[in-house]
Ligand SMILES: Nc1ncnc2c1ncn2[C@@H]1O[C@H](COP(=O)(O)OP(=O)(O)OP(=O)(O)O)[C@@H](O)[C@H]1O
C-alpha cells in the first residue's frame with residue numbers, strides 16, 4: 001500500500017500514486033515560480049485534482065506572493081518542535097494547498113537531526129494525501145535544486161530562448177544525468193513568441209542532449225510571452241485565474257493537462273522514486 005492512497009470521491013474508492021514534480025531551470029528568472037504556481041492551480045481548478053505546492057526556494061520564497069497569500073507559518077518554525085508539518089499547510093483561495101518557503105528566516109534557527117527527521121516523516125505522509133505535488137525549486141546549479149529534481153518523479157526543466165538559459169538548462173540536465181543518473185526529463189519552453197518557436201527550441205535542445213548524453217527528453221509544451229503574466233503578478237492573482245483566456249493561461253492549461261495525465265497513468269509504486277527520500281531532501285533544504 002506504500003505510495004498508494006485510497007480516496008473516496010462520492011462514487012467510491014479509487015487509488016492514486018502521488019505525482020511529484022520538481023520545477024528546475026539552471027538560470028534564474030526563467031519562470032519557474034510562475035509555472036509552478038499556475039500549473040498547480042490549473043491542475044486543481046481546471047482538472048479537479050488535489051494539489052500541494054511546496055515552495056522549495058528557501059532563499060527567495062515568493063510563490064505565495066504570486067497568489068496573494070500571506071503565510072501564517074513557514075517551514076522554519078518546525079525547528080521549534082512545537083509546530084507539526086500539517087500546521088504549515090496553507091489552504092489558499094485557489095483550490096490548492098501550499099507549504100510556504102522560509103524566506104531566509106531559517107538562518108536564525110538551525111534544526112537538529114531529530115527535527116529534520118520528524119519533518120521529513122510528516123512531509124512524506126502529507127504528500128501522500130495529494131495527487132500532485134509541485135515543488136518550486138531554487139535557481140542555479142544549486143545542489144538543493146538538483147537533489148529535489150533527482151528525488152521527484154518528474155523533473156520539469158524550464159527553458160527559454162536566451163542562450164544563457166539554454167546553456168544553464170543543459171548543465172542542469174547533464175549534472176542530473178551523469179551524477180544523479182536521472183534518465184528522463186520533461187521540458188517546458190517559456191516566454192516564446194509562438195508554439196512553433198517552442199517546438200524549435202525544444203528540438204535544438206534535444207539535438208544537443210542526444211549528442212552528449214543518454215537521456216530521454218519529453219516535450220510538455222511551450223508558454224507564450226504574454227503581458228497578462230506581469231499584470232497578474234502585479235495584482236497578486238495567478239494568471240490562469242486573472243486572465244484565463246490569455247495566450248499564456250491557455251498554454252499553461254495545456255501543460256497542466258499533460259501533467260494531470262501523467263498523474264492518472266497507472267504506475268507500479270515499486271517503480272516510483274521513494275517519496276520519503278524526496279521528503280527528506282525537502283526537509284533538509286528548508287531547515288538547513
Ligand atoms: N510567459 C511569460 N510571459 C511574460 N512574462 C513572464 C512569463 N514567464 C515569466 N515571466 C516573468 O519573468 C519574471 C521571472 O519569473 P519567475 O519569478 O517565475 O522566474 P523564476 O525562474 O522563478 O525566478 P527565480 O530563479 O528568481 O526563482 C517575472 O517577472 C514574470 O512575470
Ligand SMILES: [Mg+2]
Nearest residue numbers: 032033034057
Ligand atoms: Mg522563483
